[in-house]
Amino acid sequence: MAVCATCGNDYWLAFEIKTITGDSYTFDSFECAMEKLxxxxxxxxxxxxxxxxxxxxxxxxxxxxxxxxxxxxxxxxxxxxxxxxxxxxxxx
Incomplete structure (x- = not known):
């Protein structure tokens, strides 16, 4: 499982987003991804x-x-x- 970079939820369906700067973040929802990025x-x-x-x-x-x-x-x-x-x- 992976931990969300925004809320800390440990979720088996988490996904990763890589930014144009090369940073990588794991999120459990689009809501958390939008809040962070x-x-x-x-x-x-x-x-x-x-x-x-x-x-x-x-x-x-x-x-x-x-x-x-x-x-x-x-x-x-x-x-x-x-x-x-x-x-x-x-x-x-």
Missing amino acids: APRCEYCEVRIVGHGVEVSGKFFCCANCARRDGGLGEQIRDAVGTHPGVTPGRAK
């Missing part, structure tokens, strides 16, 4: 479980919070999909 909105502090919005390296749960945080409307872009300097491909 999902970023918080810079404005309202809600957990960002969807794709959210990124502005100048800061993450927000929605465009509204991003605008309220600093009026950076022109810089708002979706965190999923294209990134600066990357040409988007078509899904097959």
Whole structure:
């Protein structure tokens, strides 16, 4: 069995998540994984479980919070999909 990194539950159906930085965590539920790994909105502090919005390296749960945080409307872009300097491909 494996112990959850968030709640400490020892669960036989636990699963492992490896992050982009190479860190590895074991969880007993998606709820615990989100609590440990999902970023918080810079404005309202809600957990960002969807794709959210990124502005100048800061993450927000929605465009509204991003605008309220600093009026950076022109810089708002979706965190999923294209990134600066990357040409988007078509899904097959």
